[in-house]
Amino acid sequence: MPAIFPGRAVKPNRRRIRPARATLHAFLIAMVALWLFPLFWAIYSSLRPISDTIQHGYVSWPSSLSLINYQTVWTQAQMPYFYLNTLVIVIPGVILTLLLASMVAFCCTQFSWRFNLIVLMLFTAGNLLPPQVIIIPLYWIYLNTPIAVLGSIDIGKFSFALFSDNTLLYDQYIGIILIHVVFQTGFATFVLSNYMKTITKEITESALVDGANVLRIWWSVVLPLCRPALAAMATLLFTFMYNDFFWALILLKSGDKRPITSALNNLAGEFFVNNNLIAAGALLACIPPIIIYILLQRHFVAGLTLGSTKG
């Protein structure tokens, strides 16, 4: 047989598995269709001009498709500006969090320290709390902590205050960045320490013997070794901070400093007077995380599993 049909190996169980496999695939494909449908519906609604939906209703074949909703949202609702706000908040947030978390993780895993365990526990517990539990004292702190007013970086309409416009942390970019860093450092430390445990202490000790001080070991030896974990955490942190809604809702007052998620909430009442515009706005807002997800999915999943299962 194999000589006559050279490409076909004999597979003994093929008949038995096939129907079950086919059912499995059918079920999964049905689930996938169900899963993607709300997203697809949003895309579909956003591509239909409002005149079309008024005439034919929402559940109807389109008479025309256009990007006019996206145009309206982009130009009239000032979406680019809110994107900028989000970037200003998220990028420093991610960098700072990774720097601080890797420092703590480095100390806790590479050096024997009496408080190792307690510190890690504390950090992890902090991240697990619902943010609403701490919002009241936080709000008070933000309204009462004096912060230096050292001027600001002004580029056109955009103004980034160093470090405050109104001598408070409240309603400042710095305030939001700070709470993000604080809140996510716990989780980031936990994940990075899980990863750094795999770095043997011999490496650190030999670097110490060579005369490097701790800071140098951290920067030149350990951080490069942690690149996969750092990439994973950067992806995760970017998504968490980008998608955050609560902190910006409570700790920002002026509309022009809002990141895109809370801006979307506000715009829903004022600018987006119909469902098509809402759909277009929501989809515009969720494009960056989706792009990051598609490109860096590996890192995403790696970060989550490092942090949640004991690896």
Next chain:
Amino acid sequence: MFTGYTLFWPAFSHNLIWLAWLTFIATPLGMFLAVLLDREMRGTRIYQSVFFLPVVLSLVVVGFIWELQYAPTDGFINNAFGLVKSGKLIDWLGNPHINLYAILGAASWRHIGYIMILYLAGLKSVDPSLREAARVDGATEVQTFFRVVLPVMAPINVIIVVVTAIEALRAFDIAFIINQGKNGLELLSILITNNSISEASLVGFGSAIAVILLLISLVPIVLFLSRTMKTLA
């Protein structure tokens, strides 16, 4: 507050309903999908990517996407099933008896993908020789799962339970987006926010509710920490 504040017990019960839904419906579905996808077959990565996709969306975006489905006159569900034309439209988001469940559907869309990924990672760490041994002994797949795999994954199961509980207690964003947390969508977290920020004079009230939320949250947190301490120490 327990007797006088009329919104407290409804909010508390809504949180409990949220927890019960996540625990008994959403998380098992996530685990089920993970079990289904934990095998050598074509397209498993694509399936995983699709199911996990809602997790990377902001809850605000999720809320808006599902509003398009649930809207009384313009939403998909009411129109697709002809409920608008026949005049029997269901007010998914306005009716205080069913809007919580409508929101839970939207939240599950996201939660199931999250649980699936966590559980998949755990399943991959199960020693394959255990499954081989079970198969040699003649166990069916269902038996293998419940008698062999599940007990071995006890630490992962604890994590899943803790994550579910914490997500249930954290529920805030979707309910707030939909209708600011009134009229059947009250949750403890929303009560805290409304009491302390909007009407600043009731800060004491908000703090009291926050303390209660803290105490409830400590239960899964302590569980998580004790499990982590066992493996770390």
